[in-house]
Amino acid sequence: MSTPFAGGPAELVLTASVARRYYLDGRSKVEIADEFQLSRFKVARLISSARASGIVRIEIGYPGAVDVELSARLQREFGLRHAVVVDAEDEPSPRRQVGAAAADLLTEIVVPTDVLGLAWSRAVGAMTAALRRLACVPVVQLTGSLAEPDLHDSSVDLVRQAARAAGGPAYFFHAPLVVPTAGTARAMRKQPEIARAFARFDAVTKAVVGIGRWAPGESTIHDAASERDRRLVxxxxGRAEISGVLIDTDGVPVRAGLTDRMIGISAAELRAVPDVIGIAYGVAKAPAVRAALRSGMLSGLVTHRTLAADLLGPG
Structure with missing residues (x-):
């Protein structure tokens, strides 16, 4: 709260002039003291008076669609290294805006010494579609793909898109995310291109994953699973999945028959990655995102305002 200016008109003009030089012109207090023939202590007092009386009002503006306050709260509340919350409430689906924000974050934090891992999901697909540039790093495919009528990009496509933005090598493989039997999964993991990518998992330093709720319409894996698999999970x-890694409400990995039939990174391997960014959208996924945050696998989260507010509320 500002206090009324106590001086007369001359003092007011002097205070405003000094404040202008300091805040708008970027002059130092020594330079201002020389110009107005004042002591540095007088200049400091006038600057303080300008702020206290409301002559100078400082507002911190945030460019773009990032909700800085919610992002900071989310980061503090869950002990995250990265948290980005976008204002995407005017859109029917926030996937595109959340994906673009994740692309911006990745562009900022990936450095040439990193190895980037990408797991398949719709959200990760939205991120790679928005990715324009990236430090020159290897990009590793972490999971196979699901064949769904409305899904156009496979895991291979996502890895290739990111590798083009980075200009680095791509370690990819053509395989479904879920196969009919555990024996088939074991045999497929030995195929050269799959084994080549899997051998790079230990080197991955940053990964991007999607988060799904184990419910109809909230997880592509749930929707693609058989009714028997759904009941067993x-x-x-099982209440959520992090790009194929099944977890319960507390974030503890759940090992079902479906787990042994997955072609992708395991819970232990994902937890060993130093920096894992989750992308999530849709308020219905809030319980799944909470479980993912409790799992200890995520160091970062990119989401939108209504989901972030739900995460920070009771529950």
Whole structure:
């Protein structure tokens, strides 16, 4: 709260002039003291008076669609290294805006010494579609793909897009995310291109993953699974998945028959990656995102305002 200016008109003009030189012209207090033939202590007092009386009002503006306050709260609340919350409430689906924000974050934090891992999901697809440039790093495929009628980009496409932006090598493989039997999965993991990518998992320093709720329409893996698999995961307490890694409400990995039939990174391997960014959108996924945050696998989260507000509320 400002206090009324106590001086007369001459003092007011002098205070405003000094404040202008300091805040708008970027002059130092020594330079201002020389110009107005004042002591540095007098200049400092006038600057303080200008702020206290409201002659100078400082506002911190945030460019773009990032909600800085919610992002900071989310980061503090869950002990995250990175948290980005976008204002995307005017859109029918915030996927594109959340994906673009994740692309901006990745462009900022990836450095030439990194190895980037990408797991398949719609959200990660939105990120790679928005990715224009990246430090020159290797890009590693972390999971196979799901064949769904409305899904156009495979895991290979996502890795190739990111590798083009980075100008680095791409380690990819053509395989589904889920196969019919555990034996088939074991055999496929030995195929040269899959084994080549899997051998790079230990080197991955930054990864980007999607988060799904174990419910109809909230996880592509749930929707692609058989009814028997869905019931078994439900019975074992599975409530969410992080790009194929099944977890319960507390974030503890759930090992079901479906787990052994996955072609992708394991819970232990994902937890070993130093920096894992989750992308999530849709308020219905809030319980899944909470579980993912409790898992200890995520160091960062990119989401939108209504989901972030739900995460920070009761529950």
């Amino acid at each position: 439900d019975r074992l307490g």
